[in-house]
Amino acid sequence: MRVKICGITKPEQGAAIADLGATALGFICVPTSPRYVTDLQILRVVQALEAMPVDRIGVFANTTIEIICQTVEVGRLTGVQLHGGESLEFCDRLRQALPEVEILKAIRVKAATDLSKARDYLPVVDTLLLDAYHPGLLGGTGQTLDWNLLKQFNPGCPWLLAGGLTPENIQGAIAQVKPPGIDLSSGVERSPGDKDLAKVAELFFKLQLTGSYLPQSA
Numbered sequence: 187m188r189v190k191i192c193g194i195t196k197p198e199q200g201a202a203i204a205d206l207g208a209t210a211l212g213f214i215c216v217p218t219s220p221r222y223v224t225d226l227q228i229l230r231v232v233q234a235l236e237a238m239p240v241d242r243i244g245v246f247a248n249t250t251i252e253i254i255c256q257t258v259e260v261g262r263l264t265g266v267q268l269h270g271g272e273s274l275e276f277c278d279r280l281r282q283a284l285p286e287v288e289i290l291k292a293i294r295v296k297a298a299t300d301l302s303k304a305r306d307y308l309p310v311v312d313t314l315l316l317d318a319y320h321p322g323l324l325g326g327t328g329q330t331l332d333w334n335l336l337k338q339f340n341p342g343c344p345w346l347l348a349g350g351l352t353p354e355n356i357q358g359a360i361a362q363v364k365p366p367g368i369d370l371s372s373g374v375e376r377s378p379g380d381k382d383l384a385k386v387a388e389l390f391f392k393l394q395l396t397g398s399y400l401p402q403s404a
């Protein structure tokens with residue numbers, strides 16, 4: 187199972203979370219977020235990871251291709267998560283600009299119709315990410331989406347379940363939704379951008395209990 191921990195701001199926390207078993211780390215590149223990091227802050231975290239096998243995903247919303255490309259280059263990112271209202275055409279242009287970089291499109295799910303909207307992106311993105319809809323915030327809200335909507339969700343591409351996941355609810359989420367990957371941010375932090383390593387360790391312990399996650403050394 188793919189496990190992305192998002193909203194990393196500190197080099198020592200990024201390295202510790204990769205060591206605990208995260209397969210991807212996320213960096214919030216949305217200036218209005220309390221978890222916002224600059225390109226150089228991302229680079230400092232990435233340098234602390236040395237050769238650890240972990241994906242490095244920048245999270246953007248409603249910005250320009252030029253800004254994304256610059257952050258990918260400076261921050262040595264392997265993936266870009268688009269968390270705003272990016273169109274199919276925008277994703278296609280980004281794919282052409284960054285052919286080697288994973289493109290994840292986040293869809294904020296309010297109703298079942300949003301899931302068909304998600305499928306529209308399949309030709310041009312690599313991975314879908316389903317997050318909860320919030321009227322005033324783009325992400326990192328700590329709110330869950332209606333997991334009942336996802337029982338039959340099988341888009342035919344990799345996807346991640348996000349939105350309000352915590353060490354407390356992760357077993358229920360996996361039992362109900364069976365996602366191929368998960369993404370957590372506020373559920374494993376002390377305050378925005380300050381990850382709680384005890385909560386991250388508890389998450390991986392709970393994941394092992396589900397049987398759907400094997401530690402990398404296993």
Ligand SMILES: O=C(O)c1ccccc1N[C@@H]1O[C@H](COP(=O)(O)O)[C@@H](O)[C@H]1O
Pocket residue numbers: 192193212214216219220221245247269315317324325326327328329348349350351369370371372373
């Ligand atoms: O975390 C943020 O501040 C943020 C800001 C703007 C866009 C996305 C953001 N975070 C993403 O939100 C989801 C879910 O977060 P949570 O687990 O509910 O706190 C996650 O994918 C983050 O990448």
